[in-house]
Amino acid sequence: MTVIRAENLHKYFGPIKALQGVTVEIPEGLTLILGPNGGGKSTFMKVALGLYRPTKGSVRLLGKDPWKSPEARKGVGVAFDPGRFPKLTTGREWLEFIARGRGASAGDVEKAAGLFGIEDALDRRIEGYSSGMLKRLSLAQAFVGEPDVIFLDEPLANVDFESVAEIVGVIGKWKGWGKSFVIISHLWEPFENLADYGVVISGGKVYLEGPFVDIRDDVEAMFRPPSVATE
Numbered sequence: 001m002t003v004i005r006a007e008n009l010h011k012y013f014g015p016i017k018a019l020q021g022v023t024v025e026i027p028e029g030l031t032l033i034l035g036p037n038g039g040g041k042s043t044f045m046k047v048a049l050g051l052y053r054p055t056k057g058s059v060r061l062l063g064k065d066p067w068k069s070p071e072a073r074k075g076v077g078v079a080f081d082p083g084r085f086p087k088l089t090t091g092r093e094w095l096e097f098i099a100r101g102r103g104a105s106a107g108d109v110e111k112a113a114g115l116f117g118i119e120d121a122l123d124r125r126i127e128g129y130s131s132g133m134l135k136r137l138s139l140a141q142a143f144v145g146e147p148d149v150i151f152l153d154e155p156l157a158n159v160d161f162e163s164v165a166e167i168v169g170v171i172g173k174w175k176g177w178g179k180s181f182v183i184i185s186h187l188w189e190p191f192e193n194l195a196d197y198g199v200v201i202s203g204g205k206v207y208l209e210g211p212f213v214d215i216r217d218d219v220e221a222m223f224r225p226p227s228v229a230t231e
């Protein structure tokens with residue numbers, strides 16, 4: 001199964017060329033999408049989900065054109081960054097809305113909330129959630145109904161040290177159960193042992209891609225701070 005297949009994919013927002021010819025095949029397993037701010041990672045994810053229409057080129061999500069066949073998205077869980085929620089609803093109402101779209105049940109909502117430790121906050125309005133709880137809510141949203149493919153945009157952004165291990169632990173467990181992940185992250189090291197494939201997107205193009213073991217050293221070099229000359 002190929003999760004995403006993109007060919008010469010372009011996405012422009014007026015004069016801004018967010019994607020400028022991305023050709024890539026993302027296999028099942030866990031794929032890390034890395035790259036500098038503004039490089040086009042989130043845009044790539046949104047085009048692959050059928051939320052944006054490509055300006056040029058093509059993309060397939062699980063073999064289907066996601067723009068013309070939005071049902072391709074049904075088996076895919078997504079956590080955006082930043083997560084956007086209707087603030088006056090409760091966490092439960094929001095997750096139940098997501099669950100309905102995915103053909104999942106209220107029981108699935110409890111389960112997903114439990115994965116990220118927010119079950120006690122479910123009946124509170126989202127406007128009262130802390131930033132850490134909002135991140136957990138967006139993660140729970142991606143896992144509701146146990147989709148086979150889960151897209152996570154910056155799952156470790158703004159989470160504390162202990163939560164990093166907890167979140168990576170959940171992802172690793174689900175990966176072990178055969179779920180596929182496409183994860184955009186600036187922090188790659190916590191995923192190092194889980195990543196099967198890696199894609200670096202920079203300037204709207206694929207800068208580097210391949211099995212993660214093959215590109216790991218290049219990724220490390222890319223993220224290494226420049227050495228400071230000392231006298």
Ligand SMILES: Nc1ncnc2c1ncn2[C@@H]1O[C@H](COP(=O)(O)OP(=O)(O)OP(=O)(O)O)[C@@H](O)[C@H]1O
Nearest residue numbers: 013016017018035036037038039040041042043044
């Ligand atoms: N809806 C939009 N309208 C206009 N410009 C956009 C839109 N979405 C993204 N862009 C622009 O497209 C470019 C790529 O942005 P994108 O968010 O895809 O990058 P990114 O690699 O995910 O960056 P970051 O790591 O900062 O999240 C940026 O110049 C951004 O300002």
